[in-house]
Amino acid sequence: MRRSDPEKPSERARVRPRTDVFETPEALIVVADVPGADHDSVEVSLQEDVLTLRARPVVRAPEGWQPAGAEFELPEYERSFRVTADIDREGLEAGILNGRLRVVLRKRLPRSNRIEIEAR
Secondary structure, three states: OOOOOOOOOOOOOOEOOOOEEEEEEOOOEEEEOOOOOOOOOEEEEOOOOOEEEEEEOOOOOOOOOOOOOOOOOEEEEEEEEOOOOOEEEEEEEEEEEEOEEEEEEEOOOOOOOOOOOOOO
16 A cells, blocks of 8 residues: 655654652652653753653554554653752663653752861
8 A cells, every 4th residue: 555645754743741740858750651652762861950851652563564654653752850959960760661751860968067076
């Protein structure tokens, strides 16, 4: 089957994924809905104090099927947040399961301001 009126590929629409942000004493947790995305199509970055989530959902043909034409396209997801907490850059975690992206930003623990007093 061939389309009789070939069209130029369109720019994918960009949408802001629905997102929940939680805070604990130890971390900020961001949970974003990105249906159709998997671990290969998601990008999470933290530059300066801006967390950016990007995902490009993928439509895969069932096993044994060969695409003959496709018009179905999901939007790309993109969302940015300004992070105000002091984040431990080494303690970042991200995972995705069933179209739900979870990012954990561990907070830096405050150093003690206690000054030891020496006996003289």
